[in-house]
Each structure stands twice: as C-alpha cells, then as structure tokens.
Amino acid sequence: MKKFWKSASTYVVAALISIGASYGTYSYLNSRSNYSSADIFNYGQDFDQKNVHLASLTADGYPDFTKAAESSIHAVVHIKSTVKATETAGRRQRQMVDPFEYFFGFGDRGGSEYANPQPSVGYGSGVIISKDGYVITNNHVIDKATEIEVTMNDNRRFPAKLVGADPTTDIALLKIEGAEFPYVPFGNSDDLKVGEWVLAVGNPFNLTSTVTAGIVSAKGRGGIGAGKPGGGDMTIQSFIQTDAAINPGNSGGALVNTNGQLVGINTAIYSQTGNFAGYGFAVPISIAGKVVADIKEFGTVQRAVLGVMISDVAAVEDMSPEKAKNLKVKEGVYVGGFADRSPAKEAGVLEGDVIVAINKTKVRNVGELQDYVNRYRPGDKVELTVDRNGKQSTIGVTLKNSLGSTSVVKKTDGLASVGAAFKNLTEEQKKQYGVSYGVEVAGVDDNGKFKKGGIAKGFIIMKINNRPVASAEEAEQIIEAVAQSQDKGLFISGFYANGRTKYYAIDLNE
Structure with missing residues (x-):
C-alpha cells in the first residue's frame, strides 16, 4: 500500500473495470439464461452470510452510526504484505548505464555485481466477509506479495493465503484459517442514494480500526483519471464517490451503510497531495461481490462483454461536434466502434447508436452501463434500448467472453500450460554468457506451449513481458500471473548458448 501511494505523482485513482463480470455457481447460472437484477445481491450466500439489519436512527430520528460502526470495526483488518527481494530488484538499485542495453535490450550483459536487495513491505486494510475467514481487499494492497x-x-494475527485477484477491478480475495470470525454482510449498493450517510472503516496503521462518516456524493462515477494502481489494463468507471475521509492505508477497507452492510470497498482518493481532500472512491459491492464470488467458485472472474467502444454523450459533444450533430439525446452511452468478435455488433448495434437503457433500466453514462453489464456472465442475454437518429429500438444481445465464446472460463494453470521447467543460472554461466541475470529453460514438454512455440531446452530467458527475470521462481510467478490476467500473452526475449538472440510470443489462451 505504501508503495502504491508513493508511486502516484499527481492524482491517486483506482484500476478500472472493463464491461462485464459475473458471479455464482456454474450449475445455478447455467440453468438460467435471463435472471432478474434482484438475483445479483445473493453473492453473500456463497460465503454463508446471514444478513442483518441494524437500527439506523436514534429515538429522536437522527442518524445513528454507533451500531453500524460497532458491527464493522471488528471485521475490518490490517493487512501487511511483504514482497520478497529478488536479484532483479537489486540490479535496479545500481546507478549505472550498461552499453549492452543499447545493443541487445537485456540491460546487464556485463555481469556487474548486485546491490543487496531488501524486501518491500506495504500496508492496507481488508474486510472479513465470512465466518470461516474469507477476506476481501484491493489487489494493489497485496500485488506481488510473497x-x-x-x-x-x-x-x-493470521497468515493469509491469496485465493485469487482481479487487477482489472483492483479486487482480491484472501483466506485466513479459523472459525466464527466477525464479518460484514453484503448490502445493496444499487439502493444507495446520493446524500445518504455512509461510514468508511479501515485499519491503516495497525492501531485498531478507524471510522469516518460522510455521504454518498455520486454514483457510477467515472473518468477520474488514467492511473492503474492495480496493474490492470483497464479502469473502473463505476465508483461510489463519498466525502467520508479515506487516507493512505484505508485501501481495501469497508464502505458501509447505516445498517452496517457492506456496500463498497474503499479504493482510491482524488488528491494532489496523496492525502484526503474530500473525494473518496469505493468499488461498489455489486462489482466487488461478483468478483470474489467468481474467484471462490471458478478461480477466475467470469467476465462478459458487449464488445463496444463507448463514451458518454457529453464527451462526444465536447470532442467531436460533427458526430454530435446527429445525436437526439443528451444522456446515454455513445457507441464509437466495436471490438473484434463483438456480440453487440453481431446483434445489430451500429456505430453512432446511443445506448439509453439496458433491460429497461435507464443508462445515463458509461459507468452505469459497465456496472449493469457486470451483473451477467458469458451466455446471458440482455436487451439494449438504443437511440438511432431520434428513434428508439430494442436489440437483444447474447453476451460473450473476451474470446468470443459463451462458455465459462476456467482458471488457467500457467506452468502446466507452458510445459517447461526452469533453473537458475550459476555464477559461472553468468560470466560465460556475460550477463548478470536470466534463467535457463531446463526442459520442455512435447505437448507444452513452449515447445510448440519454438522454445527449446537451454534457452536463456532474459525478459518476460519486458520484465527482467533473475530466478526460476520469478519466471514461474510471472507466468502464473499472466495466466490469471485478462491478456494471457507472453512475450519472451533471450538467447541461446551460441549467442543467438530470439523472441517468442506465447498465447496461453490457445
């Protein structure tokens, strides 16, 4: 967490979601092709939650935060994440220019000595969501933690196991061993109203939990910046904005309503200093709940997509007045193009259409559309109401995953998929090859993606996806992380013992 705030130069924002994520067990969802929006609030059942409703008003009719705070603080935890130091980190500490970087792109072919790498420690908050110890937090709080x-x-204190993480939504699920833990039940973030009281609960400094109060300032908030602290390649555009104070260390904490129900996961602030300045943002539980339910059930998020390139109508009017001339509505989501294998395009949506409703629910901006599509899985059907030159029509769309399929995506075992074993380079090998880092491919499986992609035994890997690799463990970690990401591509650079430099692209989807 500390590293996250230090890396933000001007505005601190959270990683944003692509259109679509879903939840639930396969058998349940597979038996239903068009469930109602009310079904999305059953994520708590996956964690055996027994919902509670607390009194939210005093006898005099004033808001009463005491019961909500009391029920939440014991379920909000402090998270310490430690990233083990690697030789690569030590290499980066050296202040020197290596001429081999310019010729080979591998940085340290000169075999210079390492600085002594130190472990990196970060801090954040988390929320226990089940009595058997499932904990929800932000991905950037535990990113790369060993x-x-x-x-x-x-x-x-408890050691925690990472069950799974979704950098795209900046949400992660942890597990601690035990029973009868206090937990916060899921609420209904859709029912939140602008102006409604909420509490932000965090445990930033390991000094027991802290509580701040504020109101919901906005819903479906998007376009707040392009930062990507969670490491994802997309950004959420559907935050709950609040003026309840959220400061560094509160990331991953709870946003609760006055009934003591979890309605969001505090994720970011909007600030020029890194400290709270009146604008806090939380991932709504309608998104976060689906993500962790999917991770628990499938090991990965079931993300459905419309396959459209979109922007707010207001943004089109500002950036492209010529296109805006034909628009007859002031609110909605403008379709500016399509992704490959777009289910919306296949269904008949055209470029220039404005999506004004989905399943008869009004859509005013990109954030609201994203939030709503997030409720479904690949294979589900939705009805889009589009405005085309002033005339509205309804188009049925069958949602698909990013691969153009309607099937459930299963967790990819990255190491099994590549079919390769790795071993560290010896000091003698480093001197022989003139390198200060790298890892050797010790063997390849005939049915693995490395062998099929052309990588042979003895290949020295220098970088994977432009990240220097200094050990077998580091290579395995990178491959596993890519296997669980949205973009399952590996770009590998290195050389053979004869000095021949090679580059390989490996698609873990195929």
Whole structure:
C-alpha cells in the first residue's frame, strides 16, 4: 500500500473495470439464461452470510452510526504484505548505464555485481466477509506479495493465503484459517442514494480500526483519471464517490451503510497531495461481490462483454461536434466502434447508436452501463434500448467472453500450460554468457506451449513481458500471473548458448 501511494505523482485513482463480470455457481447460472437484477445481491450466500439489519436512527430520528460502526470495526483488518527481494530488484538499485542495453535490450550483459536487495513491505486494510475467514481487499494492497499477514481489531494475527485477484477491478480475495470470525454482510449498493450517510472503516496503521462518516456524493462515477494502481489494463468507471475521509492505508477497507452492510470497498482518493481532500472512491459491492464470488467458485472472474467502444454523450459533444450533430439525446452511452468478435455488433448495434437503457433500466453514462453489464456472465442475454437518429429500438444481445465464446472460463494453470521447467543460472554461466541475470529453460514438454512455440531446452530467458527475470521462481510467478490476467500473452526475449538472440510470443489462451 505504501508503495502504491508513493508511486502516484499527481492524482491517486483506482484500476478500472472493463464491461462485464459475473458471479455464482456454474450449475445455478447455467440453468438460467435471463435472471432478474434482484438475483445479483445473493453473492453473500456463497460465503454463508446471514444478513442483518441494524437500527439506523436514534429515538429522536437522527442518524445513528454507533451500531453500524460497532458491527464493522471488528471485521475490518490490517493487512501487511511483504514482497520478497529478488536479484532483479537489486540490479535496479545500481546507478549505472550498461552499453549492452543499447545493443541487445537485456540491460546487464556485463555481469556487474548486485546491490543487496531488501524486501518491500506495504500496508492496507481488508474486510472479513465470512465466518470461516474469507477476506476481501484491493489487489494493489497485496500485488506481488510473497507473504501476507492479517491483524484483527483485537490484535490477533493470521497468515493469509491469496485465493485469487482481479487487477482489472483492483479486487482480491484472501483466506485466513479459523472459525466464527466477525464479518460484514453484503448490502445493496444499487439502493444507495446520493446524500445518504455512509461510514468508511479501515485499519491503516495497525492501531485498531478507524471510522469516518460522510455521504454518498455520486454514483457510477467515472473518468477520474488514467492511473492503474492495480496493474490492470483497464479502469473502473463505476465508483461510489463519498466525502467520508479515506487516507493512505484505508485501501481495501469497508464502505458501509447505516445498517452496517457492506456496500463498497474503499479504493482510491482524488488528491494532489496523496492525502484526503474530500473525494473518496469505493468499488461498489455489486462489482466487488461478483468478483470474489467468481474467484471462490471458478478461480477466475467470469467476465462478459458487449464488445463496444463507448463514451458518454457529453464527451462526444465536447470532442467531436460533427458526430454530435446527429445525436437526439443528451444522456446515454455513445457507441464509437466495436471490438473484434463483438456480440453487440453481431446483434445489430451500429456505430453512432446511443445506448439509453439496458433491460429497461435507464443508462445515463458509461459507468452505469459497465456496472449493469457486470451483473451477467458469458451466455446471458440482455436487451439494449438504443437511440438511432431520434428513434428508439430494442436489440437483444447474447453476451460473450473476451474470446468470443459463451462458455465459462476456467482458471488457467500457467506452468502446466507452458510445459517447461526452469533453473537458475550459476555464477559461472553468468560470466560465460556475460550477463548478470536470466534463467535457463531446463526442459520442455512435447505437448507444452513452449515447445510448440519454438522454445527449446537451454534457452536463456532474459525478459518476460519486458520484465527482467533473475530466478526460476520469478519466471514461474510471472507466468502464473499472466495466466490469471485478462491478456494471457507472453512475450519472451533471450538467447541461446551460441549467442543467438530470439523472441517468442506465447498465447496461453490457445
């Protein structure tokens, strides 16, 4: 968490979601092709939650935060994440220019000595969502962590296991071992109203939980920046905006309503200093709940897409007045193009259409459309109401995943898929090859993607997806992370013992 805030130069924002994620068990969802929006609030059942409703008003009719705060603080935890130091990190600490970088692109072919790398420690918050110890937090809180420790409000400490993470939504699911943990039940973020009281609960400094109060300032908030702290290649455009104070260390904490129900995961602030300045943002539980339910059930998020390139109508009027001339509506989502294998295009949506409703629910901006499509899985059908030159029509669309399929996406075992074993380079090999980092391919499976892609035993990997690789463990971690990401592509650069430099592209989807 500390590293996240330091890296933000001007505005701190969260990683944003692409259109679509879904939830639930396969058998349940597979038996239903068009369920109602009310069904999306059953994510808590996957975690055996028994919902509670607390009194939210005093006897005099004033808002009462005490019961909501009391029920939340014991379920909000402090998270310490430690990233193990690697030789690559030590190499980056050296202040020198290596001429081999210019000729080969591999940085340290000169074999210089390493600085002593130190582990990196970050901090954040998390929310227990089940009595058996499932914890939801932000991906950027635990990103690349080799050790994760959870501290309860009563100072009990537990090692935590990462169940799964989704950088695209900046949401992660952890598990601690035990029973009868206090937890916060899921609420209905759709029912939140602008002006409604909410509490932000975090445990930023391991000094027990803290609570701040504010109101919902806006919903479906998008376009707040292009930062990507979660490491995702897309950004969420459907935040709950609040003026409840959220400061560094509160990332991953709870946004709760006055009933003590979890309605969002505090993720970012909008600030020129890195400190709270009146604008806080939380991922609504309608998104975060689906993500963790999918991770628990499938190991990965079931993300459905419309396959459209979109922008707010207001943005079109500002950026392209010529296109805006034909628009007859002031609110909605303008379709500016299509992705490959677009289900919306196949269904008859045209470039220049304005999506004004989905399943008869009004859509005013990109954030609202994204939030709503997130409720479905590949294979589900939705009805889009589009405005075309002033005339409205309804178009049925069968949602698909990013591969153009309606099937459930299963977690990819990256290492099994590539079919390769790795071993560290010895100091003698480094001197022989003139390198200071790299990892050797010790063997390849005839049915693995490495062998099919042309990578042979003895190949020295220098970089994977432009990241220097210094150990076998690091190579495995990168491959596994890519296997769980939205873009499952590996671009590998290195050389053979004869000095021949080679580049390989491996698609883990195929």
